[in-house]
Amino acid sequence: MDKFVIHGGRRLTGEIEVSGAKNAAVALIPAVLLCDEPCILENVPDISDVSIGLRILYELGAQVEYLDKTTVRISAVNMTNYCVPYESARRMRASYYFLGALLGRYGRARVSMPGGCPLGDRPIDQHLKAFSALGADCSVNHGMVDLTANQLTGGQIYFDVVSVGATMNAMLAAVRAKGMTVIGNAAKEPHIVDLANFLNSMGADIMGAGTDVIKIRGVDYMHGSTYSVIPDQIEAGTFMIAAAATGGDVLIKNVTPKHLEPIINKMRKIGVNIEEFDDSVRVWVDGPLVRCNVKTMPHPGFPTDMQPQITTLLTLAEGTSIVTEGVWEQRFRYVDELRRMGADISVDGKVAVVEGTGKLTGAPVKACDLRAGAALIIAGLAAHGITEIEDIFHIERGYSNLDEKLRAIGADIHKISEPAASQKLKTAL
Ligand code: EPU
Numbered sequence: 178m179d180k181f182v183i184h185g186g187r188r189l190t191g192e193i194e195v196s197g198a199k200n201a202a203v204a205l206i207p208a209v210l211l212c213d214e215p216c217i218l219e220n221v222p223d224i225s226d227v228s229i230g231l232r233i234l235y236e237l238g239a240q241v242e243y244l245d246k247t248t249v250r251i252s253a254v255n256m257t258n259y260c261v262p263y264e265s266a267r268r269m270r271a272s273y274y275f276l277g278a279l280l281g282r283y284g285r286a287r288v289s290m291p292g293g294c295p296l297g298d299r300p301i302d303q304h305l306k307a308f309s310a311l312g313a314d315c316s317v318n319h320g321m322v323d324l325t326a327n328q329l330t331g332g333q334i335y336f337d338v339v340s341v342g343a344t345m346n347a348m349l350a351a352v353r354a355k356g357m358t359v360i361g362n363a364a365k366e367p368h369i370v371d372l373a374n375f376l377n378s379m380g381a382d383i384m385g386a387g388t389d390v391i392k393i394r395g396v397d398y399m400h401g402s403t404y405s406v407i408p409d410q411i412e413a414g415t416f417m418i419a420a421a422a423t424g425g426d427v428l429i430k431n432v433t434p435k436h437l438e439p440i441i442n443k444m445r446k447i448g449v450n451i452e453e454f455d456d457s458v459r460v461w462v463d464g465p466l467v468r469c470n471v472k473t474m475p476h477p478g479f480p481t482d483m484q485p486q487i488t489t490l491l492t493l494a495e496g497t498s499i500v501t502e503g504v505w506e507q508r509f510r511y512v513d514e515l516r517r518m519g520a521d522i523s524v525d526g527k528v529a530v531v532e533g534t535g536k537l538t539g540a541p542v543k544a545c546d547l548r549a550g551a552a553l554i555i556a557g558l559a560a561h562g563i564t565e566i567e568d569i570f571h572i573e574r575g576y577s578n579l580d581e582k583l584r585a586i587g588a589d590i591h592k593i594s595e596p597a598a599s600q601k602l603k604t605a606l
Contacts, residue, residue, distance in 0.1 A: 181566040183557035184589040185539055189425035191586040195413045195432050196222040196577040197406035201368035203271035204345045205375050206230040207278035212379050214401030215252035221406055223577040226269045233265045263289040273342055277349030286324040303336050303343035310334045311354050331356030331395055339364050339475040345372050352381040354395040363391045366476040367436045371407045378402040410436040411482045415551045417460045418486045421449040422493055422559040426461035427586055434458055439479045443471055447494055468496030473503045485511050485552035492520040494533040502527045511549030514542040518556050539564040544571045558588055
């Protein structure tokens with residue numbers, strides 16, 4: 178098992194580049210199944226969730242070829258397999274996008290229930306509601322989801338909750354259905370728009386992505402496309418907070434500042450300076466950080482995937498902040514680890530009260546999910562002393578070359594493998 182070892186307390190300065198968005202890429206990869214010709218995806222992040230998605234495509238019979246480090250050519254033209262087994266699906270949440278894509282392509286899908294970060298109950302009832310509205314028979318038996326439809330037909334879908342995954346899956350299933358589909362109460366995240374843009378670049382007819390009503394007119398043929406994944410809003414936000422937490426001055430490049438608005442607004446309230454350029458933002462601190470309340474909401478609200486990171490920043494601010502989690506049942510599990518680093522946070526259900534102590538101290542900690550891991554890295558960078566983070570496979574699911582990128586702006590962070598870790602311990606003893 179690998180670990181990150183961080184010698185904290187170093188001010189981050191310089192320039193850092195953001196990779197393609199995880200939560201867009203993991204939907205765009207299955208979307209290639211809908212295409213009658215090969216496609217090229219650019220700005221694909223080098224993360225394990227992408228490798229798993231590409232691996233599933235390959236196992237389904239697609240040809241997958243890296244043209245360079247971030248460009249993949251995929252041909253899903255001659256395929257007949259519509260089954261994603263447990264071993265593959267359990268490794269990431271986004272394997273559920275193969276449901277919509279396979280159903281849209283073959284009128285059949287058999288996909289094991291997805292894995293992913295443990296954030297509380299993660300039902301897929303809204304996904305199944307969408308598939309049923311398009312005429313599919315849906316069943317879930319022994320952890321396998323089975324979908325069949327002789328002919329998918331456009332339909333009216335109204336979601337009971339705003340769901341990113343269900344909105345994307347409805348789009349994937351509807352693009353080749355006969356007639357018009359209308360999705361109401363749709364999610365509006367930047368990756369929803371990215372999926373729509375990618376599908377439209379292949380000849381789909383999708384209108385309204387980014388609003389809460391999406392209309393899709395089904396098409397018979399989808400042609401090849403070369404498409405670049407949008408920059409990762411959450412990776413950018415994580416770097417912004419790392420810069421602020423270390424009192425640094427960092428230019429974060431390859432971002433879409435519009436996607437960062439909810440994060441920028443909150444950070445400015447906390448006392449962080451942010452200057453926006455066309456495709457970069459400069460983040461620096463020249464005064465005290467101050468308390469602020471945060472509530473996570475679906476886009477354009479403050480993103481839940483930035484909640485652990487901003488909570489960490491608030492431990493360094495003056496005063497008492499209240500952080501309310503509005504999306505997931507259990508997204509404060511990382512707080513126990515932050516407490517080990519000296520944070521003063523109490524949690525009651527979906528509400529955390531953060532007493533800013535202005536200071537964190539290095540400690541051995543464990544990442545319990547992806548964004549929790551990102552928060553512990555920020556804490557380790559800001560803390561006095563040494564922080565060792567275990568279970569970093571969670572972090573590598575969503576952050577591309579994170580230690581290397583952070584080292585380039587002055588962080589002292591190194592990845593060590595377990596044998597090296599035990600050797601270090603032996604030497605210390
Ligand atoms: N929900 C239902 N029924 C459903 C689907 C969702 O009740 O059928 C509920 C969920 O329980 C949750 C809420 O709706 O309370 C929102 O869930 P959503 O479906 O939007 O989440 P998701 O699609 O499973 C994606 C991201 C998450 C991110 C959420 C919210 C991917 C692969 N995952 O998950 O990303 O937190 O949207 O923005 O896109 C992460 O990147 O760290 C991460 C967890």
